[in-house]
Amino acid sequence: MPKTSDKRERLIEAAKGLIHQQGFHRTTLADIAKKSGVPLGNVYYYFKTKEEIGEAVIQERKKKLTGTLDLCCKQVDPKAALKKLVKYVSRGSDEVAEKGCPNASLCQELDKNHSSLADSADECMRVMIDWASDQFKALGYADPNRMGFEFVARLQGAMLLGHALHDPKCIRRHMNALCEWIDGLNDVPVQRKIT
Amino acid sequence: MPKTSDKRERLIEAAKGLIHQQGFHRTTLADIAKKSGVPLGNVYYYFKTKEEIGEAVIQERKKKLTGTLDLCCKQVDPKAALKKLVKYVSRGSDEVAEKGCPNASLCQELDKNHSSLADSADECMRVMIDWASDQFKALGYADPNRMGFEFVARLQGAMLLGHALHDPKCIRRHMNALCEWIDGLNDVPVQRKIT
DNA sequence: GTCTATAATACGATAGAC
């Protein structure tokens, strides 16, 4: 039986937008049904529970994040990769100032109770930190995890404050400062294996 | 008529804890009533709506934040004040790793829709940024707002990631790094008025 | 001021016709 409908995709897309705007708990299935144009009762053919929709949205976000990170570190040196991610955040600063970072919002909202959703949301943050750590490792730093954490903390902290202040400009300003920080980092002599 | 009951305080205290753990929307009036030992129907004698309880909790948090900040900058130089706040965050890292920063959580959760609660929560973040900016101003920096923003972004970013990773140690590690950053800042010659 | 009982509604989920 060929795929005749894109309802599942439409539901996920609608849920993604609504959850970013309103949060998971304030977003009702009726909201999602209405926005996606799928009748409420039909939603349950595609997702057994509301939580399943949330999981699908988070997996979608994770996929997009992974794709972005892959793009950032293709064919370029680690410093350029880190700065590429910073520029990416800069470009999205208007939406972030309005609605917050979608991944961070979910971490904060979901980790409050104990659904499996919480772990999925947290995993997105971990992916980002690990990626950043890998870049610093490639740069030869002895403490790449510490550097990666600091880098992502500054990214996420700026998005959080930009959201609280409703000010995209201060996000971009801080992203510029982050780029300068990266540029100013001392080059570390990399240990190369002699073969 | 003298105050004969501490019910109002008990309600706020219970709400504060529950909201930190579960978030505002997942916390029901029944939860608050039960935890505080006040019957559900009686809650409405003290607060007309759930939102009013939220407002009271946020004002309480703001008061505590202001008190903490005041304590940090009493009788000490600005660098010491900033580091004192960093140490304060370090000491609370276990709770933050478990439940997140209470102020940041509220900013993220409430700013999604448009209640007046959102503005109150955001105001807490602004208070912190302004305070930090004042410290950098006192240090003689030409761009105290930028420095204050960076400082708080790193604080909040670390708390956010520590919560996502469920790891208080990485918060403390980053707080140490923040202290070193402050120590390493160049002293700026302060313009003094000649009288 | 206090508390029980309950109204009013919103929401997740299901039944069952088509």
Add this chain to the structure above:
DNA sequence: GTCTATCGTATTATAGAC
């Protein structure tokens, strides 16, 4: 696969006795 109608429950809020 699709959709309407509706159930069951949770939750905010109120009515009204004490």
